[in-house]
Amino acid sequence: MPDPPEERRQTLVLVTGPSGAGRTTAINLLEDLGHEVIDNLPLSLLPRLLEGPPLTRPLALGLDVRNRDFTTDALIDVIDRLGQRSDMALQVLYLDCDEDVLVQRFSETRRRHPLAPADSPAAGIARERELLGPVRARADVLIDTTGLSPHEGRAEIERWFAPPEGRTLAVTLHSFSYKRGLPRGLDLVIDCRFLRNPHWEPDLRPLDGRDAAVDAHVAGDPRFDGFFTSMCDFVLPLLPAYHAEGKTHLAIGFGCTGGQHRSVAVTERLAKTLAKEGWQVSKRHRELERRAGTRIPPAERGQVA
Structure with missing residues (x-):
């Protein structure tokens, strides 16, 4: 039967x-x-x-x-x-x-x-x-x-x-330090170490990539605009394709040397871009959470949409 x-x-x-x-x-x-x-x-x-x-x-x-x-x-x-x-x-x-x-x-x-x-x-x-x-x-x-x-x-x-x-595609963006290895479960990894490093600026060193001054410094790299545009052109067409295949979660990692400046700034910028396009996005800044001694609460961690 x-x-x-x-x-x-x-x-x-x-x-x-x-x-x-x-x-x-x-x-x-x-x-x-x-x-x-x-x-x-x-x-x-x-x-x-x-x-x-x-x-x-x-x-x-x-x-x-x-x-x-x-x-x-x-x-x-x-x-x-x-x-x-x-x-x-x-x-x-x-x-x-x-x-x-x-x-x-x-x-x-x-x-x-x-x-x-x-x-x-x-x-x-x-x-x-x-x-x-x-x-x-x-x-x-x-x-x-x-x-x-x-x-x-x-x-x-x-x-x-x-x-x-009930399945939607939830996107999680991770910033991390290569010194501590890649976070588990990443689907895509993008290396940000080629961008100029705010660590070498004494006024910026104690800040992180969520600060406007750090973001401006990273975005001021002559290579940044081309990089970010190309990255968005790469990522955005993938999301509906993954969703159509039944994938419910996509994890993208951005790494730099210390996980404090460049990777955080890029993560923040891409999160805003994806949210504007209507995608459900959350952010995880691993090294910032570790230094704070606890996980950043969702309100601060920034579930963007």
Whole structure:
């Protein structure tokens, strides 16, 4: 028999991953996107939950090792059985994270690891990663949260799970220092180090690219106008093309030596240009946020549109 129409299939997302990697955050984001969510559901109750006609909303279930009947084999068996059902559209979302970052997160929260309540978090993390290894290999969507901010994590979830009718292309512009490496998840990277550097001007050195004097200094470079015009001519035609292909988030990075002047000024200028063209734009200045000791609040960070 042919598969039932898409609208008559139950959409189901199984969300799992090691403790501390962001599974609960992902569940909350999926709820914001219109999913009906249940966290920590025992595997033995899953068949009863899925009895009857499909729900009117997609369903997201959080599964982790704390469930009393959780085993790797049992979860793999559930994935296999649900994946074979013609009335089910199943995706397995796995949230992963580097082991040293997980250890740091547990240390900061002073929580005990569920698999090592009387031992160090590192021991529990190692056991859990080994236990979940086969599940990770079966994931349809794998998101590494190691270096993701909450904003970036949300963009990743939306990229995969936002309903098609609600998808828009959100553009995030990042400024950064090459000394500290590229931010994770960039789609395009543009090097601004050829522009003249305000760092060598004593009056401008303590300022950043959001300051009008710094912006004027950078824009006064004889090469700037040609560069900026060419960049806009390159970027603007790409946005509708990416949107037409279903892409929901585009991250563009601008780098310079210190991430304080040139990359920030260019990021600010392009954000204003894209906003005038009607695109949803937000800005992230990584080095400025780091020096401030915290992330710049959205009102200051400048969600442009």
